[in-house]
Amino acid sequence: MADKRKRRRSELNPDGEAQLPFKNSLKSDSIILQILKEFSDCSTAPSSSSSKTLDDLGLSSSCREVTDLSLSSVQSTIEDLILKIARSILSGNGFAFDVPSRSAANQLYVPELDRIVLKDKTAIRPYANISTVRKSTITTRILQLVHQLCIKNIHVTKRDLFYTDVKLFQDQTQSDSVLDDVSCILGCTRSSLNVIAAEKGVVVGRLIFSDNGDMIDCTKMGMGGKAIPPNIDRVGDMQSDALFILLVEKDAAYIRLAEDRFYNRFPCIIVTAKGQPDVATRLFLRKMKMELKLPVLALVDSDPYGLKILSVYGCGSKNMSYDSANLTTPDIKWLGIRPSDLDKYNIPEQCRLPMTEQDIKTGKDLLEEDFVKKNPGWVEELSLMVKTKQKAEIQALSSFGFQYLSEVYLPLKLQQKDWL
Amino acid sequence: MADKRKRRRSELNPDGEAQLPFKNSLKSDSIILQILKEFSDCSTAPSSSSSKTLDDLGLSSSCREVTDLSLSSVQSTIEDLILKIARSILSGNGFAFDVPSRSAANQLYVPELDRIVLKDKTAIRPYANISTVRKSTITTRILQLVHQLCIKNIHVTKRDLFYTDVKLFQDQTQSDSVLDDVSCILGCTRSSLNVIAAEKGVVVGRLIFSDNGDMIDCTKMGMGGKAIPPNIDRVGDMQSDALFILLVEKDAAYIRLAEDRFYNRFPCIIVTAKGQPDVATRLFLRKMKMELKLPVLALVDSDPYGLKILSVYGCGSKNMSYDSANLTTPDIKWLGIRPSDLDKYNIPEQCRLPMTEQDIKTGKDLLEEDFVKKNPGWVEELSLMVKTKQKAEIQALSSFGFQYLSEVYLPLKLQQKDWL
DSSP states (O other): OHHHHHHHOGGGOTTOGGGSTTGGGOOOHHHHHHHHHHHHHHHHSOOHHHHOOTTTTTOTTTEEOOBOOOHHHHHHHHHHHHHHHHHHHHTTOOOEEEEEOOSGGGEEEETTTTEEEEESOEEEEESSSTTTHHHHHHHHHHHHHHHHHHHHTOOEEHHHHHHTTHHHHOSHHHHHHHHHHHHHHHTBOTGGGTEEOOOOOEEEESOEEEETTEEEEGGGSTTTOEEOOSOGGGEEEEEOOOSEEEEESOHHHHHHHHHTTHHHHSOEEEEEOSSSOOHHHHHHHHHHHHHHOOOEEEEOOBSHHHHHHHHHHHHOOGGGGGGHHHHOOSOEEEEEOOHHHHHHTTOOGGGSEEOOHHHHHHHHHHHTSHHHHTOHHHHHHHHHHHHHTEEBOGGGGGGGOTTHIIIIIHHHHHHTTOOO | OHHHHHHHOGGGOTTOGGGSTTGGGOOOHHHHHHHHHHHHHHHHSOOHHHHOOTTTTTOTTTEEOOBOOOHHHHHHHHHHHHHHHHHHHHTTOOOEEEEEOOSGGGEEEETTTTEEEEESOEEEEESSSTTTHHHHHHHHHHHHHHHHHHHHTOOEEHHHHHHTTHHHHOSHHHHHHHHHHHHHHHTBOTGGGTEEOOOOOEEEESOEEEETTEEEEGGGSTTTOEEOOSOGGGEEEEEOOOSEEEEESOHHHHHHHHHTTHHHHSOEEEEEOSSSOOHHHHHHHHHHHHHHTOOEEEEOOBSHHHHHHHHHHHHOOGGGGGGHHHHOOSOEEEEEOOHHHHHHTTOOGGGSEEOOHHHHHHHHHHHHSHHHHTOHHHHHHHHHHHHHTEEBOGGGGGGGOTTHIIIIIHHHHHHTTOOO
């Protein structure tokens, strides 16, 4: 009985590995490595979108972008602003903040940059107006708190910030929103303000970097990997002999690749935010891409949500478009699981899931987004998804055996340069 | 204006730190360290509940517990079971599994052990019965898959397991539930089956351990810390010069303590599961406590949910009571934020939150739980919470300054041995 079963369940048969779909198409690792080296070398050349700035496009006067500022610059910018306000008050004019608008109408997707940017519309926020007195007070208070963070040189979370003056802020959405305003007013990134988001990402593989002064070797982080630091400004000294960065949507796939030490077979850095990308992971990914000049390949679920996640890494979220230059990683390639993979790799029917009405709507909405339309390959894949009304998780590959992902699917994808 | 404001906002005044509530009560660090050393030494002595077993209490025949088994033992146990089944079939009796019941009626809180255990009721799961044929088929399939994991010596997630046979399992709750059954049938922990849960915990501080062969020094993990490995069986060689383990409910408090390197001022290991405890973090905490013989102090929100989290670490969840011996950490002390701290530390009214109806119900339910009733101090605190109908997050301490937690609140708690 055992033998018969073994034949039927080929994925678990230690001797029957040739039966794994496409296993026979795999070339030797050295050939795949050669392919990756060529790909990696190409990526070292500045790509069209990554190197361009608003300046290059003549958009710097009509669009607004923030930059990383040193703590002392943030401090002096705040001091200058407050001095200006004091003068305005002393001259009998009261005071007002000139706050960049972050509404949808003020957002713009710039194809040449392949990301969303903020246009230059601003709104006046006077203190002496019943409708804005609260917001201008909150703005002043946040400026004061950030000023103190600069002096103390410590990092706090948005939650900490809220709790320093609950009476004034009332609820956290108010302090959070004004914090984004303050970034825009000062023209600096939120990380420059030393206000950080809780981290949830992990990284493992061929990367060495310093976290707050400690040198971390990510090949020596076992299976758990290294938690991505919440404060990017204390991350530095990145070194790597990797040929690419593998961006993974989900934890389970990450664990498989970490345990199999996939990065030793194909030198790479594996990173995941365990679902929805958080700011810390987005900043970390961009920093790796920029400093190490490595191509980024994304492994996400074959559903609209997977592509949405890819888009947040790639071209940013509308909410933080003012900082898209620092938060986005240009030129991420969609490796898999792509809708066309479902048939190509013979994913069994029962491992495919029917898309819900909401899924289909999200998919159709995505087809209208500029960042998708820009890439004909993506349009084709997404159209196929919406047409077949089928989705699949990365884990669907487990139907061919637990290690099919790391032993066949990914190597074959790399060998065939099968990314878009 | 700046001066006036500074006086009012004492928390942010670098010179006015004496104004911080209770800052004056703090003794020198060397005195606090002496207190901690004495406490730590006491914890080295076997505590009453941690050392007892079901055997000691004469309960081993009426209660059921699983143990960690080596991969080869799991493999041979499965082979023995299947051989027995084959013989039963050949002798014309068909086959059935004898499955321990995991229903609420079969759960028991044992005060002497201070944790929930599973009683010995079992149910027959015959193949030749229309109502159990599916479940017995799934059980056989899971046994086969686990057997292959033993041979391959790899770890997979519950999600991976589900996807190996979606047609049979239909939805993941079915394969998950039978996986727990299989643990009980084989008498081994779920980790022994090499089926792991996605990790989300992080650890930082005075701990060195090996993760899958790599030595990790948690004092050199920057601010991000080390991600807790999902597979406890590959964690070992724990060494530490810490005096206690600080178990933190939330990410934000963890970040504060990690950035301030609190563990260097008061030698400790800081660990968090970022909310609801996951299996990996629970196993890791227990392993630390057992191997390093360190006291565990818990810092959770002052709400019923915080106490609930403490209870899951301490005495287990009902769902996995069959493995409570391995998953629970005995003798966790409730350090804070305790309901009595709200008045004691003058937490401002606006930083306290009114409890919802649901909160109050949960609080009252907890008062009926054995593990709470056992500890008169906890009953008193929880009764106070329910009476005042007020809750507060750890971050509420930020109202006295961002570093009040690490610079005043925690040192004072330690100095006063203010835990329950």
